[in-house]
Amino acid sequence: AQTVTQSQPEMSVQEAETVTLSCTYDTSESDYYLFWYKQPPSRQMILVIRQEAYKQQNATENRFSVNFQKAAKSFSLKISDSQLGDAAMYFCAYRSASGGRRGAQKLVFGQGTRLTINP
Amino acid sequence: GAGVSQSPSNKVTEKGKDVELRCDPISGHTALYWYRQSLGQGLEFLIYFQGNSAPDKSGLPSDRFSAERTGGSVSTLTIQRTQQEDSAVYLCASSLMGQQIYEQYFGPGTRLTVT
Numbered sequence: 001a002q003t004v005t006q007s008q009p010e011m012s013v014q015e016a017e018t019v020t021l022s023c024t025y026d027t028s029e030s031d032y033y034l035f036w037y038k039q040p041p042s043r044q045m046i047l048v049i050r051q052e053a054y055k056q057q058n059a060t061e062n063r064f065s066v067n068f069q070k071a072a073k074s075f076s077l078k079i080s081d082s083q084l085g086d087a088a089m090y091f092c093a094y095r096s097a098s099g100g101r102r103g104a105q106k107l108v109f110g111q112g113t114r115l116t117i118n119p
Numbered sequence: 120g121a122g123v124s125q126s127p128s129n130k131v132t133e134k135g136k137d138v139e140l141r142c143d144p145i146s147g148h149t150a151l152y153w154y155r156q157s158l159g160q161g162l163e164f165l166i167y168f169q170g171n172s173a174p175d176k177s178g179l180p181s182d183r184f185s186a187e188r189t190g191g192s193v194s195t196l197t198i199q200r201t202q203q204e205d206s207a208v209y210l211c212a213s214s215l216m217g218q219q220i221y222e223q224y225f226g227p228g229t230r231l232t233v234t
Contacts, residue, residue, distance in 0.1 A: 037225075042227060043208060043210075043227050043228045043230075044225055044226065044227045044228070045210065045212070045225035046225075047222055047223075050222075091162065105150065105152070105167050105169075105175065106152065106164035106167060106175065106178070107152075107154075107162075107164065107223060108164070109154075109161060109162035109163075110161075111161045112161065112162075
């Protein structure tokens, strides 16, 4: 079974600074997808960024980028120019790419990192 | 367009009662997922629907939990004889197709409190 580990329960950063959230995962599969989701106090999970394991290039979405190290099974999220609206719980998630295999469609989540932005 | 909606937003029930949680997916989304978010267990997968069938219900924690989906749209998660450990936020998500890497869009969840 796949597992996802986020070792930082809480992080804080000054507004406009850069912060990196860590995520490691364990899998025996070679093809999969990785995601970072943001959960503000409203509880609604919002997709921040995703990475296909077969792609070597790290994904980027505006101020959000990832450092994907497949061999190390590491998938960190970097938030540049942090803004007050970035304050939330951040979850790293894994999804198999073996669409036909039972259990492949679900997301496997880490425990989350609570990010605080200091003005 | 409208996103995933869930009702009720909050539910308080007494131990031993049955509860029904509802999820309205985004129109046209054929795949629907239920997850549970609790303090002790984090975010856990419960069940996945493709259309009206549930090819993966491996995450349901006990036979007190069941779910159905009708008309390829609305889904209901039912918890019978609720226990205090069932207290959690129940999240529903939908996507265009289950077997492709389409984004899962989440609803705001139902916070269930069992007293």
